[in-house]
Amino acid sequence: MPRNIESLDDEPLPDGTPNFAGGLTTFPVRNTLAPNQFFIGQNCSLNKNGVVQTRRGTSSLGTQTGGLGTLLGMGYLDTVAAKKLLVAYVGGSATLRAFDGTNWAAVAGYVPVGGNSVQMVQGNDKLYLTDTTQNMRSWDGTTMTDLGGGATDAPHAKFIVWGTNRLIAAGVTNATDTVYFSDILDPSSTHWSAANRIRVGAGDGEPITGMAMWTETILVVFKRTRIWVVDITPSVSVSNFTINIVPTAYGCVFHRTITTVGRDLWFLSNDGVRSLSRTLQGDENEVSQPISLPIKNYTNLITDTWLELTCAIYFQGRYLLFHWSDFPAPDGSGTGYYTLAYNVELAQWEGRWDGWNTLCCAITKFNGQLRLVMGGNGGRVFYWRHITGTPMVTADYQDDAVADATAIPTRVGSRNHNFTAGQNSKRGFALEIEFDNNTAPTADVKLVIDDAAPVLLGTVVPAGRVQLTLLHQAPFRDLAVEVSSASAKLAVRSMALAAFLQTMPIGQ
Amino acid sequence: MNLGNLAAYVGTKIGMSDAATLAKLKTFAAERYKSMYEGALWKDTLSVLTKSAAIGQSTVILPSHLAQFIAAKYDATGLIPIDQSFLFASNPQLWDQNGTPTHCSELAPIATKLDMVGGSDRLKITGGNALDTTQQVRIYGEDIDGEPIDETVQLAGTTTVMTTQAFGIVYGLSKPATQGTVVAQSNANNATYVSLAPGDTQKLHRRVRLHVIPANAITLLILAKRHPGPFTADADATNLPGLCDQALQALVHGDALEWQQQYGKAQGKFAEGLALLQQAKQAETYQASQQIRFTPAESLADGCNPNSFL
Numbered sequence A: 001m002p003r004n005i006e007s008l009d010d011e012p013l014p015d016g017t018p019n020f021a022g023g024l025t026t027f028p029v030r031n032t033l034a035p036n037q038f039f040i041g042q043n044c045s046l047n048k049n050g051v052v053q054t055r056r057g058t059s060s061l062g063t064q065t066g067g068l069g070t071l072l073g074m075g076y077l078d079t080v081a082a083k084k085l086l087v088a089y090v091g092g093s094a095t096l097r098a099f100d101g102t103n104w105a106a107v108a109g110y111v112p113v114g115g116n117s118v119q120m121v122q123g124n125d126k127l128y129l130t131d132t133t134q135n136m137r138s139w140d141g142t143t144m145t146d147l148g149g150g151a152t153d154a155p156h157a158k159f160i161v162w163g164t165n166r167l168i169a170a171g172v173t174n175a176t177d178t179v180y181f182s183d184i185l186d187p188s189s190t191h192w193s194a195a196n197r198i199r200v201g202a203g204d205g206e207p208i209t210g211m212a213m214w215t216e217t218i219l220v221v222f223k224r225t226r227i228w229v230v231d232i233t234p235s236v237s238v239s240n241f242t243i244n245i246v247p248t249a250y251g252c253v254f255h256r257t258i259t260t261v262g263r264d265l266w267f268l269s270n271d272g273v274r275s276l277s278r279t280l281q282g283d284e285n286e287v288s289q290p291i292s293l294p295i296k297n298y299t300n301l302i303t304d305t306w307l308e309l310t311c312a313i314y315f316q317g318r319y320l321l322f323h324w325s326d327f328p329a330p331d332g333s334g335t336g337y338y339t340l341a342y343n344v345e346l347a348q349w350e351g352r353w354d355g356w357n358t359l360c361c362a363i364t365k366f367n368g369q370l371r372l373v374m375g376g377n378g379g380r381v382f383y384w385r386h387i388t389g390t391p392m393v394t395a396d397y398q399d400d401a402v403a404d405a406t407a408i409p410t411r412v413g414s415r416n417h418n419f420t421a422g423q424n425s426k427r428g429f430a431l432e433i434e435f436d437n438n439t440a441p442t443a444d445v446k447l448v449i450d451d452a453a454p455v456l457l458g459t460v461v462p463a464g465r466v467q468l469t470l471l472h473q474a475p476f477r478d479l480a481v482e483v484s485s486a487s488a489k490l491a492v493r494s495m496a497l498a499a500f501l502q503t504m505p506i507g508q
Numbered sequence B: 001m002n003l004g005n006l007a008a009y010v011g012t013k014i015g016m017s018d019a020a021t022l023a024k025l026k027t028f029a030a031e032r033y034k035s036m037y038e039g040a041l042w043k044d045t046l047s048v049l050t051k052s053a054a055i056g057q058s059t060v061i062l063p064s065h066l067a068q069f070i071a072a073k074y075d076a077t078g079l080i081p082i083d084q085s086f087l088f089a090s091n092p093q094l095w096d097q098n099g100t101p102t103h104c105s106e107l108a109p110i111a112t113k114l115d116m117v118g119g120s121d122r123l124k125i126t127g128g129n130a131l132d133t134t135q136q137v138r139i140y141g142e143d144i145d146g147e148p149i150d151e152t153v154q155l156a157g158t159t160t161v162m163t164t165q166a167f168g169i170v171y172g173l174s175k176p177a178t179q180g181t182v183v184a185q186s187n188a189n190n191a192t193y194v195s196l197a198p199g200d201t202q203k204l205h206r207r208v209r210l211h212v213i214p215a216n217a218i219t220l221l222i223l224a225k226r227h228p229g230p231f232t233a234d235a236d237a238t239n240l241p242g243l244c245d246q247a248l249q250a251l252v253h254g255d256a257l258e259w260q261q262q263y264g265k266a267q268g269k270f271a272e273g274l275a276l277l278q279q280a281k282q283a284e285t286y287q288a289s290q291q292i293r294f295t296p297a298e299s300l301a302d303g304c305n306p307n308s309f310l
Helices: A276-282 A293-299 A304-309 B003-014 B019-038 B084-090 B242-259 B263-286
Strands: A013-017 A037-042 A044-046 A052-054 A058-060 A071-078 A083-089 A095-099 A104-107 A119-123 A126-130 A137-139 A144-146 A159-163 A166-172 A175-181 A197-199 A208-213 A218-223 A227-231 A242-246 A259-261 A264-269 A272-275 A311-315 A318-325 A336-343 A348-354 A358-364 A371-376 A381-384 A398-400 A405-407 A410-414 A426-435 A443-449 A455-460 A465-469 A479-485 A491-501 B046-053 B059-061 B066-074 B103-110 B123-126 B136-142 B148-154 B169-174 B182-186 B192-196 B205-211 B218-226
Touching: A037 A479, A044 A336, A044 A410, A052 A410, A071 A119, A071 A126, A071 A358, A071 A371, A083 A126, A083 A358, A119 A159, A126 A159, A159 A208, A166 A208, A175 A208, A175 A218, A208 A264, A242 A276, A259 A311, A264 A276, A264 A311, A264 A318, A272 A276, A272 A293, A293 A336, A293 A348, A304 A318, A311 A358, A318 A358, A318 A371, A426 A443, A426 A479, A455 A465, A455 B019, A465 B019, A479 A491, B003 B019, B003 B242, B019 B242, B046 B066, B066 B205, B084 B103, B103 B169, B136 B182, B169 B192, B205 B218, B242 B263
Parallel strands: A037 A348, A058 A398
Antiparallel strands: A013 A491, A037 A410, A044 A052, A044 A348, A052 A491, A058 A381, A071 A083, A083 A095, A095 A104, A119 A126, A126 A137, A137 A144, A159 A166, A166 A175, A175 A197, A208 A218, A218 A227, A227 A242, A259 A264, A264 A272, A311 A318, A318 A336, A336 A348, A358 A371, A371 A381, A398 A405, A410 A479, A426 A465, A426 A491, A443 A455, A443 A479, B046 B218, B059 B205, B066 B218, B103 B205, B123 B182, B136 B148, B136 B169, B182 B192
């Protein structure tokens, strides 16, 4: 807009990002973000003060043998007699291995089918395993038991859950809409009566894509475009279970993406991450918004082809969605394995993490330590060095990639600042970045002028408040700032900018 | 105060000390310093040197580091500086006569430290680095008949390339930055006309014309003003009286404020800087260790009488 300048000295206009508590928001246009939202969060997490910082790193779980190929099954057995993590390698040489808190060892009695996902669930002091093709197995930490392949034995299922003291299975190849129930407290051979089966969906032809226990007696059955709630109260015979459809237009894309978040179930649907509670509350009259709407352009990168490389978990206040991204992302990152992190306590997405290659995960309690354990492409098993209150060490901000510690690159990209004068050209004046506690030796500061490619403004030591001039930059309408580091911890508290408003050239 | 300190000082005052700001302040300082240096005949900028003139040598070429010819003396007599157009009108024979020089005038500067060998010569251009193959050397001047000519020569690494034309005088010989030193030599006798270091783009040599043309070899004492030294690196210091440093700070501060679109505030700093500069110039005069006073004599000088003043 035209402007009238009376004073000799020009008054700079302020703008900025006072904190980052508004979370990672990548789906809306960059210049429509709220002042405390940010646009790029490579390997970023948020703290309660709205500081965006490098996520914690990972360490290898014990001393592992290399060359085992892809890991596509993981379960944690927690009994009085044994605490063991069981993992299934299905790439390269298919095998089972177990970790007892100190050492890894091969497990005999079951060889997974190469390439098949192995689902595991604990019930009745045993870990149950299924891979769709072979007979189901149970494992008590020592002995692997075949549950049989007869008509009244455990089915060759794709998914299993434990609920109301039954082992519940689904995803059988020739009965894709059928849920199988074992006898109470006994999923062993001959305890899977034909009467203990229900079909979900009244023969709609859509296969079951996942199941989960929501409450003590409510089983939720997911298909790709539908959700059913089944009351499996033990006092009721299976044939009399009540099946209610949830009025939605979406379901779940894959079993492993379903995770319990408090009293809720979160899952990945066709249009992003959704909550069952919100679905039930909000979908009576219209389709509610997915939780992942702010980062929809990232969840859109998960294509149908690779849905079964997706899994999720809730751990220590965070919902983590691990996935394969089939296309380059809007921030320029390429195809690969990524983790989308949602801070449940702050109710914000906080970052897109790379470097983990996770295909399955579990929570372990070895030696009383709660840990998130992950594995996947590459075959190695890691635990996340989440914040525990112990003093920070260098390894907390490194990934234990294979054998050597790997630096974690961090990149924070702000929203587009337009100084509340979106149509006017501005001449930059100054930028001040306030850093929090950092261990990164240097940080690159780049400018994104009018959505062009980032250009380096300067390399700074990230400590305290760092001022940089913008006077030598070309005029702009929108200006975003990116701060990145190659290693260690980068933490950014705020960004303050100032610019001079310029009048429109005559003729516009 | 050196350039780095000056930029840091002003950067602190305007609250910006990042690399881009300091770089900009240094460009402001370099321009202001150049302007201040050239704006007065500071004592610290003067040099005295001796130059010989052979029999019949009418022109003395000064070294390229001298920016301005001021005065010359021969033996116990100072040569009277004279404007050439006035000379042509008032006493033209001084241009051609041989004898003992009594006057001098300044000719247009040239780009070579020697006159062209034989009155007209082709130039051999040689780079000092094999990587210097894309840069061009630009030469312009006059041929032996006074006709303007120019030529562009492409460097060929360390291989010598020669101009196609013969120059009677070279007014300009310039190049961009190169990896090595570029040398222009005489095709006739390999004498070096000019040597340009990698960062040099051109050199200019002031010339003094003697009137009359020396009939005997003489040695001249020449007073000249030097070019300002380099003022681009952090350690480079000014070569002017102390008060000039204060003036330079104020002026650069004003430039910085203008850069920040604070034009009103900048005017105050410019006023401060100019006042300090004026004081510096006055100090050059008033704080000299030797003061010359003119005292009227009690009687008239020889050859004068009261009517001389009527």
